[in-house]
Amino acid sequence: MTETIGFIGLGIMGRPMARNLLKAGYPLIVHSRSPGPVQELTKSGATSAQNPREVAERSRVIITMLPNSPDVELVALGPQGLLEGVKPGTVFVDMSTISPLVSQKIAAEMSRKGVGMLDAPVSGGEKGAIEGTLSIMVGGDRAVFDETLPVFQALGKTITHLGPIGSGGFVKLANQIIVAINLTAIAEALTLAGKAGLSRELTITALSGGLAGSRCLDQKAPNYLAREFKPGFKVNLHLKDLGLIMEAGRALGVPLPTTAVVQELFNALRVKGRGELDHSGIITVLEDLAGLEVARRT
Numbered sequence: 001m002t003e004t005i006g007f008i009g010l011g012i013m014g015r016p017m018a019r020n021l022l023k024a025g026y027p028l029i030v031h032s033r034s035p036g037p038v039q040e041l042t043k044s045g046a047t048s049a050q051n052p053r054e055v056a057e058r059s060r061v062i063i064t065m066l067p068n069s070p071d072v073e074l075v076a077l078g079p080q081g082l083l084e085g086v087k088p089g090t091v092f093v094d095m096s097t098i099s100p101l102v103s104q105k106i107a108a109e110m111s112r113k114g115v116g117m118l119d120a121p122v123s124g125g126e127k128g129a130i131e132g133t134l135s136i137m138v139g140g141d142r143a144v145f146d147e148t149l150p151v152f153q154a155l156g157k158t159i160t161h162l163g164p165i166g167s168g169g170f171v172k173l174a175n176q177i178i179v180a181i182n183l184t185a186i187a188e189a190l191t192l193a194g195k196a197g198l199s200r201e202l203t204i205t206a207l208s209g210g211l212a213g214s215r216c217l218d219q220k221a222p223n224y225l226a227r228e229f230k231p232g233f234k235v236n237l238h239l240k241d242l243g244l245i246m247e248a249g250r251a252l253g254v255p256l257p258t259t260a261v262v263q264e265l266f267n268a269l270r271v272k273g274r275g276e277l278d279h280s281g282i283i284t285v286l287e288d289l290a291g292l293e294v295a296r297r298t
Helices: 014-023 035-043 052-058 069-077 100-111 125-131 142-153 167-195 200-208 215-226 235-252 257-271 279-290
Strands: 005-008 028-031 061-064 091-094 116-119 134-139 156-163
Touching: 005 014, 005 052, 014 028, 014 035, 014 125, 028 035, 028 052, 061 069, 061 142, 069 091, 069 100, 091 100, 091 142, 100 116, 100 167, 116 142, 116 167, 125 134, 134 142, 134 167, 142 156, 156 167, 167 200, 167 215, 167 235, 167 257, 167 279, 200 215, 215 279, 235 257, 235 279, 257 279
Parallel strands: 005 028, 005 061, 061 091, 091 116, 134 156
Antiparallel strands: 116 134
């Protein structure tokens, strides 16, 4: 598949993903609320569009990477939105983390125009987006997935078709449970070690080599060591995901007690004005509760 790709949403994740599509040789039409990333990508060979409708009119495959359900719904179905410009045979791939129920709603509207939709949220953070090693969790028609697979291969390494539309979103929510709880567990462990007067660097080295080791610990170790939490994935976005998780749990009748506690800790981080930090910054709340004085560069 070498057709023109439209890409909407050029934030921390979207910008490097779009760049990887350019590197793979795809003609790219880009649109974003912020002009800076658009200008950056047009200098690298992309073409800009004024609105989502124009993106749809000029693209065979459309990808969105947006913050939340209302953003995707507005871009897809709102005034000057994708639905106004799509043609039969277009493929719409939403790679945002949103409510699976919203994905199903949008897919139903798109199908009336002869458009196949996939929900394909990702995991791997900014590092994975830059390196093209994302894990991509896909829901939707299998034939549409197979057709779009070469595009996904330019963006990620672990690409899994999970079932009908919405399946990708539910698995991404499961992913976000594990990541949030893991980061909170790491924060508790390092705070305990710090309060005991232990070296953070040596503690991380010891933990990484045993069963407590994890990809979260490996990837976020530089943040913990530098005590600097430049966002690869913002607290505010993970808090949004935790809200979606709790909504899904209630709708499906699934108790999520540990996730509920972690959600409140993330909310406390937001209340403290730290919502723009990387989600590994949850450690700062645990340090505050423990009365552990540390120098931070946030």
